[in-house]
Amino acid sequence: MPTLAELATPAVLVDRDRVAANIRSMQAWCDRHGVELRPHIKTHKLVAIARQQLAAGARGLTCAKLGEAEAMLPSGVRRLFLAHSLADPGQAARVAALADQLDEFRVAVTSEVHLQALERVAAAADRRLEVMLALDSGLGREGVRDAAGAGRLAAALGRSRRLVLRGCYTHEGHFYGVPADELPARAAELVDRLAALRDALDPGLALWPGCSISARLVAAASRGRVQALRPGTYVFGDLSLVRAARVMAESDVALHVLATVVDRPEPGLALIDAGSKTFSSDRTPDGISALAADGRDLAVVRVNEEHGYVRGAAVDALAVGERILFTPAHVCPVVNLTDTVVVTAAGVTVETWRVEARGRTQ
Template sequence: MSSPLSPLDALPTPAILVDRARLTANINSMQAAADAAGIELRPHIKTHKMVGIARQQLAAGAAGLTCAKLSEAEAMLPSGVRSMFVAHSLVSPLAAPRLAALAERLDDLRIAVTSEAHLEALARLASLTGKKLSVMMALDTGLAREGARDAASAGRIAAQVARSPHLALRGFYTHEGQYYGVPPAERAAKLVETIGRLSDLRDSIDPALPIWPGSSSTAKAILAMGTRLVQAVRPGTYVFGDLSLCRTTAVMRDDEVALHVLATVVDKPEPGLVLIDAGSKVFSSDRTPDTIFGRAADGRDVAVVRVNEEHGYVRGADVDALKIGERIAFIPAHVCVVLNLTDEVTVVDRGAVVDTWRVDARGCVR
């Protein structure tokens, strides 16, 4: 008689696995680093989009949550959060009633002002809420996305916000996504310089205002600096980790990664190539700089090098030893998009399936 399948073997693939113990370790270790530095942690929920994980971050000591979109913020309300920052360029008058309702539900709601061009639309939107809204000013530190590009522009934004009856400047924020490409040896010196520049800029406007940088590529390094110049950090990806944090940036180890894509070998059409049942609809089309979509979590040289919608093309020194039907857990290149492509995750603990969690804010992009 054949032995019964373990719950993990019985799971249809592709499946998204969350390792509960590693998730908890990642949440607690970032919180411990923030507590030791005396700096607030305001994690970005875009990575996990799950109320239960937000609740766990808050219970560990997070001062509040960061969201990208209003719908994400609304989805996180059941976590019991009291302080939220919506870090995106809100412009639509349609957002006014939702913003007003969110402000009513929270002790502290902050929204973003991301440039002089954005401020005009934001001030109009804020006036429609009939409330005075707290704003955090985006400062560009090198990603060249949103944010004031220089001190003169930041000064003009601050002056215009001060004249707006519906806006109050409460601080500054940044997203250092460009640090994913900075070699580890250069990171510390670059960060000291970046934070020094941010602090000078803040002092030129109002030394009492906080600075909230936000990226998993820099959060632990900032916390370890023991700086008094920064008041909160807002990392997101650290809860799970991915190839961008483990390989591109090397701020996490593979064995700390808490989310894997479980896929099955479905074909071996030629030597050196294996096909799996997970493609771009699972991994997304995001790749590492060396164009990898996912790598085997167990350290074998088995990498997803190309994706179609339902197929992953797997190559590497160890692929010929793989068997049809074999299951492989992969670390994805970019975990945040993987989460937004799945309705639920399978929670595992020491190899056993222990739960299924819904991705509450899946698809919340408005």
């Protein structure tokens, strides 16, 4: 195993102990508040981490795509939720195979028109499918927009021979734009609103909100009304969770990018060997792709495919060849852009993991 100084860069490093602590801490929080944890695997895409989440007590896993779900089967998962609008009957054989291999396989139903498409998938798969009804809580993506829409979709499901309604879910991704001090009140209001919507349909239905920014607040506000949460990013953390939302400490961030300074073309600027093909083009609201993890004032303020432009007060002290650990703005695409991650423990490289669900967008 190459040492940190020997690793080819850019390299994606995962801190084993911090990942384990993040998994334990979210699971303990959910347990304390009587809410199941069904983590979204889109952030880590790694069987090894899915195994840890399940061993810690996760009730099941969440995936966006069939390919992610298939890639996670070796983790031993028994309950999976596919939180995406399945609409292609050509995928029926894969849907049937997943349903047959799991104790519980739930899929999303996201509107009345989507219901028609999902019926065709279920018919082609020749399976009854358990569904979670999507409620749009403000993101404006999938899900019924109001109580009347929820009522109509639930009624249509009641008439379906193939689709069985088990609960409601929402993805409150718009919370990433909410100021940190407003988050607790917004989460409490979200739970009240969603629980009322669910109760109007059927109080026996499960309610599954909860992404990384809101998961703990939603659990704390639940008081028995929320059955499961699906955070994904919490497992590694990134600048969006640390800086904007302040729901995670910088010292808990478990994934970093190791990059090398390859040039100093002018005063005040360093170029590194990690650009948008490493960090993606996602940035913080103030335009930063990544920040130095050691606290030095070094920010990746612009990216081309294979170059990162680093600026900040500490840039002029950098030498070509120097290696820097960066915390990315948004961690999920970083994992999806790398074949392997290097696992570290106490700052020493210990293992390399292949990212099994990397690129599984189908």
